Amino acid sequence: MDLLLPPISASLGAMGSLAHKLDALLDTEHKDEMGKLGTRLLELSKARDPPVTARIWMKDVRELSYDMENFVDTEEDWIHNMSPFMGRVKEANARYERYRLESIPSHTDVFPIIHHRGRETGLVVGLHDKGGPVDRLCQLLTDGDEQLKVLSIVGVGGIGKTTLAKQLWREHKLRDYFHCRAFVRTAKKPDMRRILRSILAQVRPHQPPDASEVDDLIHDLTEHLQDKRYIIIIDDIWATSVWDVATCAFPEGNHGSRIITTTEIEDVALACCSYQSKYIFKMEPLSVSQSKELFTNAVFGSGKEKSPQLDEVSDEIIRICDGLPQAIISISSVLVSHREANAVENWEHVQNNLPTSTTSDEILNFCYNSLPSCVQTCLLYLGIYPENYIILKEDIMKQWVAECFIRAPTEKEKMEVAGSYFDMLVNMGMIQHIDVDYSNTVLYYAVNHMFGGASFATTPASTGLSQIRSLTFIGLMSCFPSVVEFKLLRFLNLHIWSDQPSTYFDLRVICEFGLLRYLQVTCSDTVYLPDQMQGLKHLETLEINARVIVIPSDVVHLQSLLHLRLGGGTELPDVTGIPRNVTVPSVANLLDESSSPPKSVMTIELLPPICRIPEWIGQLNNLCILKVVVGELLRDDIHILGGLPALTVLTLHVQRRTTELIGFTPGAFNALEYFEFRCGVLRLMFEEGAMPNLQRIKLGFNSHRGEQYGRLLVGIEHLSNVQEISGIIG
Structure with missing residues (x-):
């Protein structure tokens, strides 16, 4: 088994860790059995859509690896007491042979990323054109009307609603026009306490929220925002019930305050705008020329042109992306790693593996399968956080290292590798920048809801409390x-x-x-x-x-x-x-x-x-x-x-x-x-x-x-x- 694998991974369990710890075993037969089991698990992990028998076998072997590592880590005389575990190892190897799992082919045509080059962050096309979305919305937001006004940005997933909202957030003329402001993201299963606390903490930064109940938070927000010109951006609303609660916290007044919401659902957008369709801004897909500009900038860098030999392949990729910026950015991030040698062949390989549509599930599967297995584990790990939960890069890097998802010679190098994995996921659009501060020195992030919903952080039904190795709790x-x-x-x-x-x-x-x-x-x-x-x-x-x-x-x-x-x-x-x-x-x-x-x-x-x-x-x-x-x-x-x-x-x-x-x-x-x-x-x-x-x-x-x-x-x-x-x- 490859000793360079990370100690812990989603596909191999604790096999990477055991490979090193079991070097102390003197019994050659036991070492051979463990090596055989690890190699077989590694090969099966490369299979695409393995049958149920293989999935059950792999799950059992991963659970066995965790049980063995727990025993090794807690028992002083573990070397002389491994017989029960070795019996399970032999039984697992026998089942592998009995089920003929070796006949399941490994797939190598997924087009894995072979190296990572950071692309420019904040790639935007068309939003800042004269008379474009930013211009038009800024005029509406600062039109002199003193009544509270709600604008809603609506469009399909991946079309750039959040990107447009963030561009408005960064506009200096809006920053100077309003007394206070806040940017929050909701979720399909929203936590209204967290949303309201976040708004209150941003509009009242020098007095952290004390209240924990929704009614008290609404009262504190209403009291603080009274007689102020404020702007609140609420991103990614999925239900009118969220708006029904949030709107109670925003005093109407006559100070020219503004609220911006984003949603994929037109009925929600209408409800936010009190059913005044003139305040709905519908996002449109990028034109072909804009798609080409974004694609070229994402793959080659701003102001650079691609080789004419790639035109046919790139045109087909752009056609499949159907004008959705998220799809273009995610797919281009995979191409970035192979743009040098044999570019035409590599790009054609990508084209042959592209999803047939740009639905979030299709894009997710393509991007996920393109990731190295170690980065796949790191992405799946982010499923422990609620959808759109604000995270810090440094925290996630430390957590990946502590969970033993990273292998490197020194602790400093482990952090550097973890940072490169994080940047890779940001560049693919799986993790998004969330700026909730006036300063550019602190960057917050959230898992893109298109990808977060597919992450799994569950406990096997057979696992008792005494067997839990990792616990993350977010709540009351x-x-x-x-x-x-x-x-x-x-x-x-x-x-x-x-x-x-x-x-x-x-x-x-x-x-x-x-x-x-x-x-x-x-x-x-x-x-x-x-x-x-x-x-x-x-x-x-x-x-x-x-x-x-x-x-x-x-x-x-x-x-x-x-x-x-x-x-x-x-x-x-x-x-x-x-x-x-x-x-x-x-x-x-x-x-x-x-x-x-x-x-x-x-x-x-x-x-x-x-x-x-x-x-x-x-x-x-x-x-x-x-x-x-x-x-x-x-x-x-x-x-x-x-x-x-x-x-x-x-x-x-x-x-x-x-x-x-x-x-x-x-x-x-x-x-x-x-x-x-x-x-x-x-x-x-x-x-x-x-x-x-x-x-x-x-x-x-x-x-x-x-x-x-x-x-x-x-x-x-x-x-x-x-x-x-x-x-x-x-």
Whole structure:
């Protein structure tokens, strides 16, 4: 069996992981039986539409692989107690031969992607033409009519409704015209609490929503939007019932507010517009010339032309796409990987495997079958999230790595491979950009509903709670199950909202999950963690986006730790170092006193303040991302950080104003690409040769406080590779 396969995959289960772990077996016969079983499962996984007997056999073998890995990971003397499992292995091999499964052919004509080249993001054709959709809708939105107006964009799936809505969202004249705005996406099974909370969080960014009930959220929204000129974009509405609830939150008034909805259903569009058809904008397919322009830009890049030899094949591909931008972009992303050698032959091969129609299912099957099996697993994994749920790229990358879907020599390379997989799915249109912020520095994403509906995240009927290895829960605290029995958990991802007053979320039981590799908690209420976590020797990611009362006293001693984030409302000491509302030694003090930092750590995000930059951070040669709030910053602190060889992202928020000039010397921060610095007084000096690879810098300061100190920035001209400088000035 191929030892380069990822440890865990949708098609092979834990076979990739077992191939390495079972090297310790001394019994050659057992190794041969396992190797034979793994090879057979791999070959059958390449079959297209295998018969029921083969699918049942493959499912049984995958379940066997998980059972074996659980045993190997939990039993110290597993080597001498494998006989029951080896009996099941022999029985599975015997069934394979009895059912003659070797006669099922493997298919290699799916046209897999052999390499990935990132295409231009945000490819748009026709929307910004003079008198085009953006022009016409902007005129309607800013026509001076002071009454609340609802515009609805309607069209079939993949025609570009969301793309048009995002173009309107980015229009500067609309951004400046309205006092506040929000962009939300719904789903076929909508969560109205989540939708309303998202709207409220965007229109009232400095006061996060407290309410959890729909009625309370509607009240808070109505109260905040009263007497304001607002614009709300609600993308992908599937039922009038969603609009019936949402519209209760939007006061009519006479301030020129606007609401934009998108939908595939004309009756829904009419209901949103109060059955005034003049406010419905119907999306039309691209013309042949526009389709050719989009196709050429997507495959070759803007302003470039394809070889005349490809005209006939490309014309046929464009004809099949029938003017749907999503189909053109998805299919062109597959062609991108084969546009070099033997282009005509490769493109004809694509043409022969193209779907006969551009329905979402047909496009999905073509794109899915074109993906490498390891990326297929990563795509299927996204089915754990609700449709159109907002996700972060960095979170998904860490989750894929923690779930063992990625194989690479080092942890840094695993993250790079995961990032390339994510970009591949974005380029194919399976994951979509969702901009819900004024800033372009933070990009949110959502799984395209055309693809998300085909993902599967289910538990086999035979699986008991004690066998669950991975758990993601998104919902209300009162619905969260007890996890006491989940002793085999490797992965725990919780997005929980409190639905009762004065509650807390008790996670002290996690100290018993000795196999846990990943823990992320996002919660609107207080989280209780265990006093100590030293038993979690495999824990690689610890991210708490909530208020934490009990800080594990040994959190910085977890030697497998790669990513640490303590954010949200975590109560930590103030800048004097005196703890407040913390029942164990403060994280600030723990960081200061730690003599055994996790040398492997790649990410540290401490959003509550620590006193100073601890000296031991200078020993973390693998640290790539550091985001901290510190009470004060001195010149020596910068010296500690400047020698970190892998540091590419540095964010420093300083609470006390710096009275001394903070200097950056030549040879320091050689790998740094992004630097964010916020402080009441800005006193920075960049010497020639400092930060040679810096590309973006963001500064926040109070312009009045620093007047007595003279120049705010000295030597900024020495940052010769900087492409973007932004500022927040108070």
